[in-house]
Amino acid sequence: MLTLLLALTIAFFLARAAGDPARQVLGNLASEQAVAALNKQLGYDRPLVVQYVSFIGDTLTGNFGESLRYSRSNLTLILERFPATLQLTAAALLIAIVIGGLLGLLSALRQGSLLDRIANFGTLVLLSLPLFWLGLMLAELFAVRFQLLPAGGHGEFRHLILPAVTLSGYVLGQIARLTRASMISVLREPYIALARAHGIGATRIAFVHALRNAALPVVTLIGVQSGMLMSGAVTVEFVFAWPGIGLLTTDAVLARDVPLVQALVVFGAIMFVAINLIVDITYAVIDPRTRAPRHG
């Protein structure tokens, strides 16, 4: 909660103290009177402390202000677009967990093999490329060249494939690498040697005994990476014209809709803190050790 409050404070001061939002909205050609009028309308003419207190108060009571461009409540706009983003990020996360996890698992079991080397280099490339560029390239290849999948649109399953695969890229690379490292260290544990001595098959050991413990760091990673997913969603939705929060963000940015942009940042921070809270709870469910009181 304190983290969230501080995050809001940072967002507020960077936005207000940094510049002249009304001037940014209206452009350099606008008259001083018009700028002053908009500042008054947005309440930016009040002292900074007053603005800050009313901003925090509004946020806590769920008042996210009104968009300049749409003349509607920011919260309504965001919640309208939220399901599309949820669908996209959930699909991307699923792809990342299944493929990344499998890739990491197989690399760990076949250390030094050709598969391991290819996976290692492949994930390095995935972690090093701009996601939106991957999206543009995939769109060029599968939508324009081979005409297999649509590069835009929303509603059917086939529309989801390219954006979800694109968005999964970075997190997939992270999950594959962490799963590999985590599996390798778990497989060195004595209890794995014991299981092996009991004559339990290698496949069963890997999937049943080792994977559960190896999954712990990966769960934490997903929480940390959810911010990355949100940032990625902005550019990926922009590339594929996916009507989610990310596209709303780029639209708001291009229209210089300052109140909406600010509401989106607040919403993003709240989501991030909420996701990490869920991850902490999930962690306690998977790992009984973390339920015990922590040592000072």
Add this chain to the structure above:
Amino acid sequence: MVETVVAGNGDGVAAAVPRRHVWHRGTVQILATGIPLLLLAVAAVAAPWLPIPDAGAIDLSSSLSPPVWLDGGSWDHLLGTDQLGRDLATRLLWGARLTLLIAFSSTIIGAIVGTTLGMLAGYVRGWTDFAISRFVDAQLAIPFLLLAITIMTARGQSIGAIVAVLAIIGWAQYARVIRAEVLTLRSRPFILGLRIAGASPARIIFRHVLPNIADTLLVLATLQIGYVILAESALSFIGLGVASPDISWGAMLADGRELMTSAWWLVAFPGLSITIVVVLISLLGDGVKARFDPRARTR
């Protein structure tokens, strides 16, 4: 190349390799990745004096000509041209100037601020530590692109603003890692000895703590440069970063997007440049870690 990648993927796997090999491999990897990067940086800095066409030289007669190996391509324009007939290879080199300048300066500013606060938090402890740590948590709780958008929409676009934004995004990472490092360092006997001997905290921090965390800092900063390059490209791509007539690789991607169906090379090569440079930087970081980080060698 692939072999060095496998052995040095930085997940602590290096432990399996005998010690002298690690030293050797780290050095080889630093040279193999550092030299191409250095060449690129030198070429980018020297771009105005190189015998190549001007990045803004418009030649409408060769508008949208494809790379040399495709039908209609010519040796005059190795990687093709854009809609105004400007040479893509030249523009990539000119774009590298701003891309690298922004990446370096924001990484350095972020490192200085983050390291100072991290050392302060880890060494002084108490409420200073509490305040800085909460601040770091809060900073890390805002998705980076959203934070950047907040500042850029309020402040307007300029190179200085981009550098500031990227430095603000980066500092928390340094502060967190350095703080943890200093916390363990602080309990070491030689620091205690210095304190008993009456050395001032400032002297201990800058003369004795800083040299001991330099390895970690170097590795962190190297990896951070790659991250910053990606962040800059995303920012420029959605129209909030480098804007015409200035060129960076991210801005080139944004420009090329509209022409993509007719001229794929305008999008493919800037993105490829970013990817190759970030891959090299990340391999360089692994090499630096293997070579200099004492824990990667002994663990």
